[in-house]
Amino acid sequence: MSRRRVLGVVRKELRDYRRNRYMIFSMAIIPVIFLVQPLIYILALPAAAAVPLSHQHELLYMLGIPALVPSFVAAASIVSERQQGTLEPVLTTPIRREEFLLAKALAPLVPAVAVSYLVYGIFVIVIELFAHPGVAPALLQGSVVVAQVIFTPLLALWSIWVGIAISTRSTDIRAAQQLSVLGNLPLVALTTLVAFDVIHPTLALAVGLGAALLAIDRLGWRVVSALFDRERLISGTR
């Protein structure tokens, strides 16, 4: 495993994202949707709503951000290189497919996690400053904040592997992105069900889900590596 090759591709990807307006828009629109509407709702809540809120974990719905944001980028990662004709030159270098895929996963992970934490931070600051008394402490439970911090990278990585897996098998960027969002909807559904207490969050559930996601994230690398067939990607056959 060459760290330099991996970082070389990551650097290239990050430069490319910065100059791709469509990619920036795709990564920004979901956090904005997740931020604005709930903020308006919560800021309007009276102080009396604090008691029922303290028995729920509504902020966990924000885990939908890391589950969705990187999927757009990851789903475009391989298929866009094929369409631009840049995949063949890269694959003629000594890079191993595991290195290439790790770089392709790390590149969207960094902005996705950063955006998720940033949006969460903005949310917390705004309700601390402007929500009615008692509402902010009721929402900002320690366990929820810890869950947000731990699950954000795990969910983002899972979403990325799903996106890359779809990207290795796609010939069209938009189709890959739509399929990727569909593929990640079960994760969003799960976090929403936990947030609204349909699935009651417990420490055991959190540890179990965390361990499962960690295992799946490691497995995702292997599975996507197996799906990544140089010959098929270059010649379009097999």
Added chain:
Amino acid sequence: MTGEHEPAISARGLGKRFGDRLAFDDVTFEIARGEVFGFLGPNGAGKTTTVRTLGTLISPTSGSATVAGIPLAPENGVEIRRRIAIMPESPGLYSRLSVAENLECFADLYEVSDPAARIRQALRAVNLTDREHDLCGTLSKGLRQRVALARALLSDPQVLFLDEPTAGLDPVASREVHDLIAALGRSGVTIFLTTHRLEEAERLCDRVAILNTTLRTIGRPAELRDRLFAKTLTVRTLAPLDDPDGAFAAQPAVEGWRRDGEGAYILSVSDPAVAAPAVTRGLVASGADVLSITESQHTLEDVYLELITESEPARETVA
């Protein structure tokens, strides 16, 4: 490392089949270190697939090969790719990245030491130092092709595969690429050049191979001409000869003759340098008014057309 006398590339019965579609078959050749080798053939002949196979991008279905002295096998892919560079037909540059950023990425992929100096050197080689900050998406096709060539030079490869390097370039840009290929060849880099442009191959290549799914011929352009075409003289006289058979058959250097219009004759000869003066003397002695005697010139294009048109059309293949 490749041994001094070990070929840079050797292929033995190499072939690739995609399901029931044959891309190329039974390809055998050796390329010496420092040789500029031309690989010619019509569309769909299997040239690009051969390059991709030798470049470890796709696996052969038959035969064997060594590239840069290393056996072509899946476990040797990384080692082979360290020693070669491939410039595909399409430049394949990141359009939102600058020229320098594109090259930085590939310098990392090849783990080039002192990348900044190497990038400057590669840009100098393709005469692009003043465009290093331009976004690749804003460059003309010719400039993009030059950036792709600079990228291929970054790793200082032992073997350089160039797939149609001048496709779509204007004559000036083509000339610059030709000069660069010639300079690389002189510097000892082995160059595997696939091209449709026969004058390009004739000008640049030490040897050429003609592929049309299978290898039709291989050799130096002059050898191929000699092998394929009889040496001929074209004789033109002011008036048709009364007894051309008597005039030509008397010459020992002339092996045969045929008419080629009014007062024109094509003679098959063993050695034009011996036959031409003898024929001239004989014709003048017999009172003929000789307008010209010229040695017929066959180009690589004649060789190519002769071999390609005599073979079956290229089968449906994957480019």
